[in-house]
Amino acid sequence: MKAIVYTRYGSPDVLESKQVEKPIPKDNEILVKVKATTVTVADIRARSFTVPPAFWLPARLTLGLRKPKKEILGMELAGEVELVGKKVKRFKQGDQIFAASLTGFGAYAEYKCLEEDGPVAIKPSNITYGEAAAIPIGARTAWYFLRKAGVKKGQSILVYGASGSVGSYAVQIAKYFGAKVTGVCSTTNLELVKSLGADKVIDYTAEDFSRTDETYDVIFEAVNKSSFSACMKALKNNGTYINVTEPLPSAQMWWTKLTSSKKLLLSRNSPETSEALNLLKELVEKGKLKPVIDRYYAFDEIVEAHRYVEKGHKKGNVVINIEDNN
Numbered sequence: 001m002k003a004i005v006y007t008r009y010g011s012p013d014v015l016e017s018k019q020v021e022k023p024i025p026k027d028n029e030i031l032v033k034v035k036a037t038t039v040t041v042a043d044i045r046a047r048s049f050t051v052p053p054a055f056w057l058p059a060r061l062t063l064g065l066r067k068p069k070k071e072i073l074g075m076e077l078a079g080e081v082e083l084v085g086k087k088v089k090r091f092k093q094g095d096q097i098f099a100a101s102l103t104g105f106g107a108y109a110e111y112k113c114l115e116e117d118g119p120v121a122i123k124p125s126n127i128t129y130g131e132a133a134a135i136p137i138g139a140r141t142a143w144y145f146l147r148k149a150g151v152k153k154g155q156s157i158l159v160y161g162a163s164g165s166v167g168s169y170a171v172q173i174a175k176y177f178g179a180k181v182t183g184v185c186s187t188t189n190l191e192l193v194k195s196l197g198a199d200k201v202i203d204y205t206a207e208d209f210s211r212t213d214e215t216y217d218v219i220f221e222a223v224n225k226s227s228f229s230a231c232m233k234a235l236k237n238n239g240t241y242i243n244v245t246e247p248l249p250s251a252q253m254w255w256t257k258l259t260s261s262k263k264l265l266l267s268r269n270s271p272e273t274s275e276a277l278n279l280l281k282e283l284v285e286k287g288k289l290k291p292v293i294d295r296y297y298a299f300d301e302i303v304e305a306h307r308y309v310e311k312g313h314k315k316g317n318v319v320i321n322i323e324d325n326n
Contacts, residue, residue: 003109004302005071009049012306017299020072023113030091030114031083032099035129037074037107039297039305039318040137040165046073046105047306052247074107076100078123078132079322088116096123100136103272108302110322121277124284127291134291134317135284138165140276141244142173142222148265149218149240153178158209158216158234161223162198163189166244168292168316170220171196176288182216184209184226189315192292210234218242228252237261292316299323 001022006014025031045051046068051059063069078098081091091097099120101107114120119140123132151157157174161167162183174181175197183198186205193201202209210230217239219231224245229252231241240263247267249257257264283289294315297305299322309318 001110002299003072004074004299005108006047006068006073007071008067009047011048012303012310014047015073015303015306020109022111025083025085025088025113027085027087028116029085030081030088030097030116030120032077032079032097032112032114033082034077034079034107034110034112034322036079036133036322037077037320038133038137039302039309039320040075041309042075042102042137043073044306044310048310070105072106072108074105074109074112075102076133076136077107077112078129079112082111085116090116091120096129097121098123098129098132098136098277100140100272100277102137108320117273119272119274119277121274121281124281126285130296130319130321131291131293134165134293134319135280136277138317139169139173139280139289139291141166142169142220143276143280145220145242145244145265146170146173146177146218149242149263151177151179151218155179155217156182156215157218157220158182158184159198159220159222160184160204160209160226160231161221162193162196162201163292163315164222165292165314165317167220167222168193168196169289170222171198172289173283174218174220176283179218182209182214192315196292215239221245232256232262235262239263240265243267294318296321 003020005018081095106112157179159170162171163185181198182200183193184202184204185193187203190201210233215236219235219241221243238261242265296319
């Protein structure tokens with residue numbers, strides 16, 4: 001089968017198209033013919049090995065000291081079940097599915113084996129494979145943290161980075177929970193964030209959200225580009241600060257936790273199960289949630305897709321069509 005592999009860390013040019021052995025599903029696995037995948041920030045970081053200095057050694061041990069342990073990137077996908085292991089009960093041949101592949105990567109390939117009990121679910125019936133592939137990480141992350149924060153009707157929430165993958169889902173899910181949502185983004189994305197349901201949109205190039213009298217029950221930092229001090233100034237005394245990209249609390253964060261009633265939720269992977277995907281599927285089919293797709297690329301254009309995402313200005317998600325089916 002055809003796959004995009006990388007055998008060393010570096011620029012997008014380390015990605016190469018190769019013929020590799022087609023996987024065979026174990027008793028508890030399904031073999032999926034991949035129709036679409038995505039290029040996420042996580043793919044960019046793994047490929048280029050761009051991690052905070054404090055995480056250099058743990059990341060090297062996880063990803064590979066001298067070269068990548070997992071040569072096929074791709075952390076979310078959608079496709080069709082081609083074969084099922086003899087112990088599989090939840091899926092059958094021909095099922096259309098979408099899934100996260102954070103643990104083993106491997107979605108940059110024509111076929112991928114997935115564990116039946118992992119983060120895999122039946123695809124929403126009203127969207128394409130490409131759109132479905134853009135849900136498993138960004139939407140699941142937003143859902144997990146907003147549920148963890150207990151967001152409810154009547155609360156006010158600010159989403160910083162509201163036009164990105166996680167941020168665009170956070171706006172929609174917070175509205176589904178009944179919150180009043182303020183989105184922060186650049187000038188070019190104001191209309192997009194409004195269309196997602198935000199009650200108010202702030203252009204960060206023209207206005208500082210922390211210099212107004214407005215305070216929030218929840219501040220959702222989706223891109224780690226706002227000042228923590230500014231967020232604390234705008235967060236209510238019993239409010240919750242969410243940062244989905246910051247793995248370790250700074251000294252200032254520790255001090256805030258010790259000296260105030262404000263809650264901090266920092267980056268961590270949501271549970272690797274299908275529960276959230278099934279809930280998100282329902283929201284999509286009810287018209288309450290929609291993936292934002294910036295660009296589609298063909299499988300052979302994946303290097304160009306990585307270059308684009310690496311610039312840091314994508315809106316929502318970037319999708320790779322493994323087959324020309326969208």
